[in-house]
Amino acid sequence: MVIDPVARRVDGESVRIARDVLCAGADDARVCLLEPDRPGSMARALARRGERRVVVVGDDRALLWAVRLLHGRGELDERPLGVVPVGPAPTVAVARSLGVPPDPVRASRAVLHGPTRPVDALEDDAGELVLGVLGIPAPAPRTVPPPRSWWRPARRPELPSPPAQRLRVEADGKVLADLDHPVRQVSLSAEDGLAAVVVRPGSGAPAVVARAKRVTVSGPGFSYRADAGDRGPERVRTWRARPGAMRLSLPAVRAGRV
Secondary structure: OEEOHHHHHHOHHHHHHHHHHHHHHOOOOOOEEOOOOOOHHHHHHHHOOOOOOOEEEEOHHHHHHHHHHHHHOOOOOOOOEEEEEOOOHHHHHHHHHOOOOOOHHHHHHHHHHOOEEEEEEEEEOOOOEEOOOEEEOOOOOOOOOOOOOOOOOOOOOOOOOOOOEOOEEEEOOEEEEOOOOOEEEEEEEEEOOEEEEEEEEOOOOOOEEEEEOEEEEEEEEEEEEEOOEEEEEEEEEEEEEEEEEEEEEOOOOOOOOO
């Protein structure tokens, strides 16, 4: 198992619980403490794992770090991946969206005894994987309001809506939106082996929904958020569905439960 140093600093107790449960349940468990400020420590840990499966103890950043390296090595789908999320809820949103329990005991037991399930992903034309929801545009950064005088009542800051953008969106060659009709938002996600696309027009018209193997977005310059990371600006980007891009150990689904 690889333990992220941020997780040890943020919630050392959860890390200890995960380590104890995993080591007690697997005779060949090997603990690797990643080194802070050493980007190569994860790559070295993965290269030395031998036939052991990878278990990431940490937040989404650590999970995506491991996924990116394994994908680059062509080894992402060779063995199931285990994840024990550690960190505040916003920092483990991707892991939780994949069905990983937030509790370290349940997540560790899922790694040891849970079934492995395929996880679909999106892959862009630069070879980067997206596990969660991708949104265009990327959210505007929050600004800190100036300090107020003591006699003025507090007001909740209002976040401005993103302006409509001129984008061309194509799903398997079919045009869902074009440059002459600005859109307010585009979202993509991998579902059932395909890319699910939702285009929300800037005019307030109903959303356009589609499923496709390949989605291309182009325009004068757009940013997007994928797996809690902001990318761009880009002029054109293509994503294709990757069914079963990796396998993940998850809790067993109880009979009769939807």
